[in-house]
Amino acid sequence: MDLAFTPEEQTFRDEIRAWVHANLPADIAHKVHNALRLSRDDMQRWAKILGAKGWLGHGWPKEFGGPGWNAVQKHLFEEECALAGAPRVVPFGPVMVAPVIMAFGTPEQQQRFLPGIASGEVWWSQGYSEPGAGSDLASVKCKAERHGDQFIVNGQKTWTTLGQYGEWIFCLVRTSTEGKPQTGISFLLIDMKSPGVTVRPIKLLDGEAEVNEVWFDNVAVPAENLIGEENKGWTYAKHLLSHERTNIADVNRSKRELERLKRIAQAEGVYDDLRFRDEIARLEVDVVALEMLVLRVLSAEKSGKNSLDIAGLLKIKGSEIQQRYSELMMQAAGPFSLPFIEEAMEAGWQGNFPGGMVADAPLASSYFNLRKTTIYGGSNEVQRNIVAQFVLG
């Protein structure tokens, strides 16, 4: 039993760190470190830089052009990116749909779609949730009716993250109403420029339109955009869930944000308030404990052991930590987190923020926004159901 990374792992980390520092644009890192707004261009710029290096699909198998990193190397890569202030990779293309295309798509589909995903050129969206299908995802109603060599799609998707930038969308659509809901779902790839596709932004409580509704009104989709077999879509979607188990903990970003919390608390003069400091101390231990859980899962992956009972805990604890640091940051700024001045959340704003500390500007919005973390990705209540299933049977 050993906490330390091996010399080879350390060398790998050093190489990644050097590359990230040389290639991550400083203006993007500045925005990430200060929780300022990222534009579509910012996110795509980073995706293309990673893509050019072959690291956008860094989890892909070697046969599909992935670098062939093991679980620890992937973790270290993500950590170095997070610590340096790289934006989150928009996962829908490289992390979510690509593995499905690789596992269940035809060679033609792989040749057609994977290069655009790997390079960062093509922006993908996820078409899963519907107004009536949140936790109960299998109850999706968006219909795809087969007519000759086409599917005609009618329905609505919701909570489509960054859908306003999306060029392609992968959807769970209903192709049969017989039998259990799960057995009538297909996995369909849809060009968002198709006639009949309408994207409407949903404004969230932080004032931003991070998510969208996507309406499908008699949208014609070529049959060759179906992945695998009709009515097997639920199996393909579940395949995704067995991947990327430790990412969901977001511990690397949480370490960076905890350091930022300490700086904010110092700047606000509450770091020496023992009551406040003790709250940070509690979070400090939470972050160490979560990181230890992540390392245990990585170690199990390395030695080929099963750690599914622990992996289920990562999303619950990780999301609670994200909420807690954002809460404490807002509390540190206190009443000076209250002015809602949208321009102040853009990089380079030269105005006067009430109270004089422009770093206070995004704190309440971040706190409000991160309430989503215990809801999405399988709500924490559903996650607890899954954990309970492991323990109780």
Added chain:
Amino acid sequence: MDFDFTDDQESLRDATRKWVEKGYGFERRTGIVKAGGFSRDAYGELVGLGLTGLYIAEDDGGLGMGPVEGMVVMEELGRGMVLEPFAQTLVASGLLSGYAPDALRSAWLPKIASGESLVVLAYQERAARYDFEKCEAKAMEAHGGYALTATKSIVAAGDQADAFIVPALANGQMALFLVERTAAGVATSGYVTQDGARAAEVTFDQAPACLLTLDGLSALAHGIDIGIAAVCAEAVGVMDRTLAVTVEYMNTRKQFGVVISSFQALRHRVADMKMQLELARSMSYYASLKLNAPAEERRRALARAKYQLGVSMRFVGQQAVQLHGGIGVTDEYIVSHYFKKLTQLEMTFGDTLHHLGEVSSRMQDTAGVFA
């Protein structure tokens, strides 16, 4: 970065687990509690497994093993809520090995390994609570050695142990001493503690004492950290069994025509207990893996671990009782004993709030396991 156990460590775990399962069941334990909370026979069985020599070098008659082995053994002993204070043996052998002059080491380590001597830490003073740096005990140079005067409380198996490691001020600075129980001026008053184990008040009235080290504060801090790591591991073992008996009960107990494990509110409670258990296990690993780190880093790590373990212990203990309904608060059924054991472990070597203060005061700008 690897959390697998070696084959030797797994064998050690198996051997200890078998002894606990076959030889230290709840009935035997109950008998030992009734008889005063300590069985020299049971302690002798730990000797028979070689365990008392765990932290003692092979040259001194021990097994020459380290923190991970100690952790594995403590987890297994925790599962059986073994009353005999094995953690104290780890602390004493660690302190003697690390800080004592050669003469004292070669006199005592073989006797600890062979089971001939049970040596325990006697440090708790009334006014100090968990701040072990506060010490009123005094030792004066006398007759070529020292004469120690002190009152130490809640000493594990204090009226059964053969010798004590005692912090006392020598010329105003904390030093550590070794005092035999049979020495002149030593008096003990024994009792059972809430977890069923034996403890004692020990008074020293100019008792003859051997100097263990003048570097008393660093040594005591180190000894307590060894103790914290041991208690963390022990607690993981206790919590593992606590959750297991709770699961078994819930999958058996029927009300309203169904097993109570089918009620979602209770299922979520179990999920939260599992969360606390795994956070605790993770931090127990962290504590043991940091035991040989430089002092400041070690103190910080052990404080973090004890804080998490305290939170987990309290939650798991309380909820286990709750989920058992009425029988959870009876003496006859085992779960109240797990709860009392966890409650006592939380207050051993500093409780949760104390260690929160330690984490808080030792906080750095960086974050994470490697910070």
